[in-house]
Amino acid sequence: MIVSPFRPRTTLLAAGILAPLAYFLLYHLRPAWHNDGFDFHRLDYHDLADYPYPAADASTKVHLVVASTQEDDIDWVWNLRVPNMQVIRYVSDNASAHYHPPVAKGREALMYFRYISEFYDALPDISIFIHAHERPWHMDPALHQSMTFALSRLDLQQVKRRGYYNLRTNWQNACPDWINTTKTAAESVKQEEPWVKGAFQATFGDGVEVPEILAGPCCSQFAVTREAIRSRPREQYERAERWLVATGWTDYIVGRVWEHLWPYLFMGKSVDCALEYRSFCRFYGVCFEGPERLAEYNDVWDKREQWRESTEFLREVWRPARAGLARAVMAKYTLWLEDTLAAAVERGKSMSLREQAWEDTTQWIPR
Ligand SMILES: *[C@@H]1O[C@H](CO)[C@@H](O)[C@H](O)[C@H]1NC(C)=O
Numbered sequence: 001m002i003v004s005p006f007r008p009r010t011t012l013l014a015a016g017i018l019a020p021l022a023y024f025l026l027y028h029l030r031p032a033w034h035n036d037g038f039d040f041h042r043l044d045y046h047d048l049a050d051y052p053y054p055a056a057d058a059s060t061k062v063h064l065v066v067a068s069t070q071e072d073d074i075d076w077v078w079n080l081r082v083p084n085m086q087v088i089r090y091v092s093d094n095a096s097a098h099y100h101p102p103v104a105k106g107r108e109a110l111m112y113f114r115y116i117s118e119f120y121d122a123l124p125d126i127s128i129f130i131h132a133h134e135r136p137w138h139m140d141p142a143l144h145q146s147m148t149f150a151l152s153r154l155d156l157q158q159v160k161r162r163g164y165y166n167l168r169t170n171w172q173n174a175c176p177d178w179i180n181t182t183k184t185a186a187e188s189v190k191q192e193e194p195w196v197k198g199a200f201q202a203t204f205g206d207g208v209e210v211p212e213i214l215a216g217p218c219c220s221q222f223a224v225t226r227e228a229i230r231s232r233p234r235e236q237y238e239r240a241e242r243w244l245v246a247t248g249w250t251d252y253i254v255g256r257v258w259e260h261l262w263p264y265l266f267m268g269k270s271v272d273c274a275l276e277y278r279s280f281c282r283f284y285g286v287c288f289e290g291p292e293r294l295a296e297y298n299d300v301w302d303k304r305e306q307w308r309e310s311t312e313f314l315r316e317v318w319r320p321a322r323a324g325l326a327r328a329v330m331a332k333y334t335l336w337l338e339d340t341l342a343a344a345v346e347r348g349k350s351m352s353l354r355e356q357a358w359e360d361t362t363q364w365i366p367r
């Protein structure tokens, strides 16, 4: 019998390299590859994106004012089915864009003011001011963290009734008393806090008393009526715009500061803190049984997000068993979240329930 001189090397090669490689491909890379980008949703997203309120809204005209940069993809806005809504896109970094701010700075605030100055005499019933992203981190889990979901379900008649409504409802780092304008930089641990007073005075004039406390949900996305905008003269907005153009403050600070000034600008209220679960019910038709249910929902959402990291591609390649477990747990949470949200949407079909919820969404804590 002739023994091939190559055989031991081949065997060695197979055992030493090919077998682990095959194992790696089959049990590490393949599942990670297969699962990459996979997400489990049972809810029919499109059903939830329908505008669910009466056709009376057909007479309500809306502008969706999008503050964007050139590279932002805003294609998602074309899927919205809000009646009579026109999209007005501002592009901060392209002076040739149809709508653009006077200079490329000041974050969304400068684009919002430019819009108001440009459209002051031709405003629709409601202007909704937003950023370009469909799934911003700051959109509430109870709104599926989705702008499509939020905008589709925003009840325009209630916005008309209230005048100004911040799209995010969460009180975190916001309500009921987040910004204290009397604090100095040395006293404050919040970056923008010591800057708010100066911005307030520059915007509203030295003669206006600066409220001690300013509070309201964050992140500068809101709906506002023509009447609320016109409660201040055009000059007020032009002045704010001029200040933003002239200021040497960083865009970051300007953006952060303005998050706290919108309620005062449009309603003359320094504190705008609607109860969250009531607010979801009244404005989005998402009616949880009570605050505890909403808290539970948010808690499960957070737990699910904590598992998500393990399912990232490279982590899954590294630890496929862990990723498999994470997927199973996330799938379980997702079912619970979607069932709970669907039940809240179902409850929200009750007009009397939503009418009851109005009460605590009009409350402002006076200071
Ligand atoms: C700026 O906007 C104009 C008009 O919409 C467009 O033709 C042009 O390509 C844009 N510039 C860049 C750099 O994208």
Ligand SMILES: *[C@@H]1O[C@H](CO)[C@@H](O)[C@H](O)[C@H]1NC(C)=O
Pocket: 180, 181, 182, 183, 187, 212, 213
């Ligand atoms: C605001 O800050 C000042 C200075 O630290 C403090 O004296 C005051 O009590 C604070 N106001 C409120 C309402 O917390």
